[in-house]
Amino acid sequence: MLQARIIFEGGRVKLEIPEENIAKMFIIKEVEPQPIREEIEQAVVPWVWETGTPGKSKAAQPVVVELKEGKEPVRLKQYAIKPEVRREVAPIIDQYLNLGILQECESEYNTPIFPVKKPNGKYRLVQDLRAINEITKDIHPVVANPYTLLTSVSEKFEWFTVIDLKDAFFCIPLALESRKYFAFEWENPDTGRRRQLTWSRLPQGFKNSPTIFGNQLAWELEEWKTTQVTVPSMFCVVLQYVDDIFLAATERDICSQLTISLLNMVGQGGYRVSQDKAQLVRTEVVYLGCEISKGVRKLGTNRIAAICAIPVPQNHQELRSFLGMVGWCRLWILNFGLLARPLYEALKEVHWTWGRAQEKAFLELKQALKEAPALGLPDLSKEFQLYVTERHRLALGVLTQKIGPWKRPVGYFSKQLDTVSSGWPGCLRAVAATVLLIQEARKLTLGRKLEVYVPHMVIAVLEQKGGHWLSSSRLLQYQALLREQDDIELKINPHLNPAEFLRSNREEGELVHDCVEIIEQVYASREDLKDAPIDSPDWELFTDGSSFVENGTRYAGYAVVTTLQVIEAKALPPGTLAQKAEIRALTRALELSKGKRVNVWTD
Structure with a gap:
């Protein structure tokens, strides 16, 4: 979804994200966990809560992945992984094998894995699927636009629920014939045995995973709303962005009733909900990086603090990253384009430039973020x-x-x-x-x-x-x-x-x-420029320009003449178009006629 590039260079790992996708990094914000209210916890199926074991959708059909025409198998070597890191990852591999999410295979395809250390010191298993993404067919993305998603949430809604599905992509099974595409090499740190493993579920990092999962969940939500929700739509609204579900209601009782029904539908459908991230029946929630309350959305203080803590950029890449982050907040910043213009101009320069104008713009954008108003929904x-x-x-x-x-x-x-x-x-x-x-x-x-x-x-x-x-x-x-x-x-x-x-x-x-x-x-045109010939001119000038191609090179020239003599005729630099030659001819005719009364004829 981020279309990120992970580069291994000089013993270091560098993450590059396209500017237009940087905003997606801010969709998730750490939410202060709150205990689930007793009446909700007792009314929902207990297995809905995440316990370390990913769920599996009961309604989803196995996904078939199609390759582009004429594409050859991808075989990439495994990156070197330190032994101590491999031991940290081994329990994750073993757990997925025991759950059937990973399985042994023999495949002509292979892409590398690399563990990423999380803030809590543990590791996340990540697979570099860029090569597979290149050879598989695209699916038109129908994921909701975060920019417009909240337009249906009017100020009459006062109570909100947000739930985040845990390990969402792993809930969708992968067709047997498509599993070979996602194979990777794994060496057991204790026995030294090397083998290929692959996923039996929709893998993280596959370009079509967000769309496939989003479509499946959207279908199940639609079924739930049409068969189980009896509250009129004027009193509630349910929105979905990939694996994040947002519910708004006019009254607390309605919100509580729908929250219980939604959690039961999700749990009985085979999904799992992160209890720590669940925001149930609140007057203010965080969704898509915005703090939402009755009729209002505002930038979260954590996001503002994170952007304001960014140091002065030292190169184009760091500046582009800053602009991507602050650009996501442009809806809250008056005259954003004017404030940010010096920074965008600095990006256009071949060599790194950072002067007073850029420093001022950098500080003004941070100040504007601190003063960002709460916008009405x-x-x-x-x-x-x-x-x-x-x-x-x-x-x-x-x-x-x-x-x-x-x-x-x-x-x-x-x-x-x-x-x-x-x-x-x-x-x-x-x-x-x-x-x-x-x-x-x-x-x-x-x-x-x-x-x-x-x-x-x-x-x-x-x-x-x-x-x-x-x-x-x-x-x-x-x-x-x-x-x-x-x-x-x-x-x-x-x-x-x-x-x-x-x-x-x-x-x-x-x-x-x-x-x-x-x-x-x-x-307006010059007052002395007429659209009819003048009487008794000093000159009657005729202009023309043309071009032709010979041996792959375009040649051009122009001429300014009278009926009796050539005033000027010259060649123009190779590659000049005929239209430019015409304009050059007219321009020279006017320059050569300085101080004279002339009629200029041109086609």
């Missing part, structure tokens, strides 16, 4: 307000909902404009920013009414000036989103700072400028 029974502005080629915005007379932030948005729209006039950049943030906000609003407040005449600019700057496809896309969507209502707001929106009672007002007039004044 999206309430789909209410309308949303989105306040948008554009600054320094960044789309900035705040999504809010009204709670009484106040507007409570649901999320802060910060998105970089693409290369094309970054070159547009300011008022058109505001159009691009509006479209970008509407698309982002709709992930949370899910079709509910969205009032969009912008400091520019978005529709007027788009219709009167958009055709001069936007491609036809982009223009149609913008028009479809801004004019033809029932859930979008555009309103003009003269304020430019999204932070000001939350403190202002003023939602409509007069524009401080006319967007169309500004574009015409700033980006």
